Amino acid sequence: MNLNFAERMERLGTETAFEVMARAKALEAQGREIVHLQIGEPDFPTPKHIIEAGVEALRAGETHYSPAAGIMPLREAIVEDVDSRRGIRPKVEQVVVTPGAKPIMFFAILALIDSDDEIIYPNPGFPIYESVINFVGGKAVPLPLWEENDFRFSPEEFRSLVTDRTKLIIINSPHNPTGGILTRQDNEVIAEVAREKEILVLSDEVYKNIIYEGEHHSIYSLPGMQERTILLDGFSKTYAMTGWRLGFGVMPEELAQKIERLMINSNSCTATFSQHAAIQALQGPTEEVDAMLEEFRKRRDIIVAGLNDIPGMSCITPKGAFYAFPNVKKINEGSQELENYLLNEAGVAVLSGTAFGKYGDGYLRFSYANSVENIEKGLERIKNALKNI
Numbered sequence: 001m002n003l004n005f006a007e008r009m010e011r012l013g014t015e016t017a018f019e020v021m022a023r024a025k026a027l028e029a030q031g032r033e034i035v036h037l038q039i040g041e042p043d044f045p046t047p048k049h050i051i052e053a054g055v056e057a058l059r060a061g062e063t064h065y066s067p068a069a070g071i072m073p074l075r076e077a078i079v080e081d082v083d084s085r086r087g088i089r090p091k092v093e094q095v096v097v098t099p100g101a102k103p104i105m106f107f108a109i110l111a112l113i114d115s116d117d118e119i120i121y122p123n124p125g126f127p128i129y130e131s132v133i134n135f136v137g138g139k140a141v142p143l144p145l146w147e148e149n150d151f152r153f154s155p156e157e158f159r160s161l162v163t164d165r166t167k168l169i170i171i172n173s174p175h176n177p178t179g180g181i182l183t184r185q186d187n188e189v190i191a192e193v194a195r196e197k198e199i200l201v202l203s204d205e206v207y208k209n210i211i212y213e214g215e216h217h218s219i220y221s222l223p224g225m226q227e228r229t230i231l232l233d234g235f236s237k238t239y240a241m242t243g244w245r246l247g248f249g250v251m252p253e254e255l256a257q258k259i260e261r262l263m264i265n266s267n268s269c270t271a272t273f274s275q276h277a278a279i280q281a282l283q284g285p286t287e288e289v290d291a292m293l294e295e296f297r298k299r300r301d302i303i304v305a306g307l308n309d310i311p312g313m314s315c316i317t318p319k320g321a322f323y324a325f326p327n328v329k330k331i332n333e334g335s336q337e338l339e340n341y342l343l344n345e346a347g348v349a350v351l352s353g354t355a356f357g358k359y360g361d362g363y364l365r366f367s368y369a370n371s372v373e374n375i376e377k378g379l380e381r382i383k384n385a386l387k388n389i
């Protein structure tokens, strides 16, 4: 039978990390041993006190629907958290809790973008931005990030991309896939344009706690930005809670109401027991999370040194997140071919930079959310396999 899919489905992209994972699993099923350096999730268990809170909530009968925008104690805890980290206190009505941070991206774009509205987004960048913009019929306008500028954008180039149709600017700091961060000055450039031209900013800050140098700066804290920022954050990365599906957005109240309506039409609510665990994540002890960060820092230093030791690769030191994005332009293969070659020949799963957009060509993305032992094994295998091309 011909299923006659809706035309919009042709415009929906994907996250190739899931596809590479499937290919790696297929090789493992044939008996191959694969080193996984493609996955964007912490390999640590969720901290114990958070698990306890989730289990306790299940035992206490928190197994039913909850309000579509989230349970009040969690929304209040998020207000406190935003206030303490960004110095701005939103109203609780501005907070919406969703199953992961991804739905905030999807729903905000769905609620705001009409055909031909333009959205500036970072490239290379998280592939879901471009995918959802295209899906809803918007015009995706890539903002290149340059290695020679620590993977930050050029202010002149940014200004040249803004038009009367620009409706939204997406930023992400610390950044996936480059590990770059936006400085206060970078945010000021964006904020100035956003205020002047009445443009909304979607600030994806899911990696805000995973930062190795200096402090995270949020555009949300700049004057006049509270009313035009959609702050996107979540629990997956900071608290190793990817499978709990927990994220949130803080935004102008009118938009929060639209997103609540989209929640009612899709998920009804975020899993109720997960939300109770999230309160503990925000308010409980921080030792385990602090230890994760220190471990990530150690791995970052090992992987960057190892990549720079591979002939043909060069890697700048990422300042945040848990990704390294080496330049592989001197190797005699395209990024995509290299991704395939390293998986099939070296048994190491990494992602082609092109999975993150056209400006990712000539790069590979390594996730160092894996043990030092596996990182070292992966690097060794790659070094040996590259001798053959």
Ligand SMILES: Cc1ncc(COP(=O)(O)O)c(C=O)c1O
Residues within 6 Å of the ligand: 040, 099, 100, 101, 102, 103, 126, 172, 176, 204, 206, 233, 234, 235, 236, 242, 246, 247
């Ligand atoms: C930049 C960025 N934003 C958002 C997400 C979504 O995270 P989640 O939906 O698990 O909260 C990810 C996950 O990989 C990401 O890398």
